Amino acid sequence: MIFFLSLYGVESINCREDITKELLLGHIRYEYDPRFVRISSSYTSFSKRKLYLRKEAYQSFQKMYSSAKKQGIQLHILSGARNFDSQKRIWERKWYGNTLVQGLKLNQAYPRPMKRALIILRYSAMPGLSRHHWGTEIDLNSLENSYWKKGKGLKEYRWLTKNADRFGFCRPYNQKGRDAQNSRITGYEEERWHWSFRPLSQKMTKSFLKHIHYSDLTGFAGSSIAKKLRVIPHYAGSIASSCL
Numbered sequence: 001m002i003f004f005l006s007l008y009g010v011e012s013i014n015c016r017e018d019i020t021k022e023l024l025l026g027h028i029r030y031e032y033d034p035r036f037v038r039i040s041s042s043y044t045s046f047s048k049r050k051l052y053l054r055k056e057a058y059q060s061f062q063k064m065y066s067s068a069k070k071q072g073i074q075l076h077i078l079s080g081a082r083n084f085d086s087q088k089r090i091w092e093r094k095w096y097g098n099t100l101v102q103g104l105k106l107n108q109a110y111p112r113p114m115k116r117a118l119i120i121l122r123y124s125a126m127p128g129l130s131r132h133h134w135g136t137e138i139d140l141n142s143l144e145n146s147y148w149k150k151g152k153g154l155k156e157y158r159w160l161t162k163n164a165d166r167f168g169f170c171r172p173y174n175q176k177g178r179d180a181q182n183s184r185i186t187g188y189e190e191e192r193w194h195w196s197f198r199p200l201s202q203k204m205t206k207s208f209l210k211h212i213h214y215s216d217l218t219g220f221a222g223s224s225i226a227k228k229l230r231v232i233p234h235y236a237g238s239i240a241s242s243c244l
């Protein structure tokens, strides 16, 4: 255990893996951080948008991409590392009704903060709470579960389910419900597109649950209800057992 100084004061986090509170909470500028690399546009659907990942996760994704391609499966990355500020933009656009959710302006449809937060939390994390902060997570091909349930999407989903593990990737947000395999009772809804590079993210999940407190979740609309909603165990901790 090594003590070091962070923006949040002296923390006793095991930094053998270089896990700091800044990293866990997404207070990172990926373009200047040597642990992160820019994803080549050949692996994304965007020619101009800059996407980043942790080096190890990217290298493993490249291997998975090639293996998939040989078997006629085309993978592309829609989202990689997202820092606190970009998650705050996503969250607050939904919070203030600038992005419609289920066709609704949530600030009008749900004036009460608790209910409004619960609706956003179905698919979006509070800033500071997103696994995307870590650079270990990727969203692939389509952000609609329905895409993955038939035709091309189903073929891709089956390939990933069978093969992603060989490259270190697991799916943290599996099916929810008591009867589901590896059941998750609380947390985000199922996301078939979201894959996590377990060799890094497993340690980060553990560190997050151990070292991040509600007092760390500040600086965004609705942050004061994070504790009441118990977002740390119920969302950050509600992960498929294959990723733990």
Ligand SMILES: [Zn+2]
Residues within 6 Å of the ligand: 079, 132, 137, 138, 139, 193, 194, 195
């Ligand atoms: Zn995601």
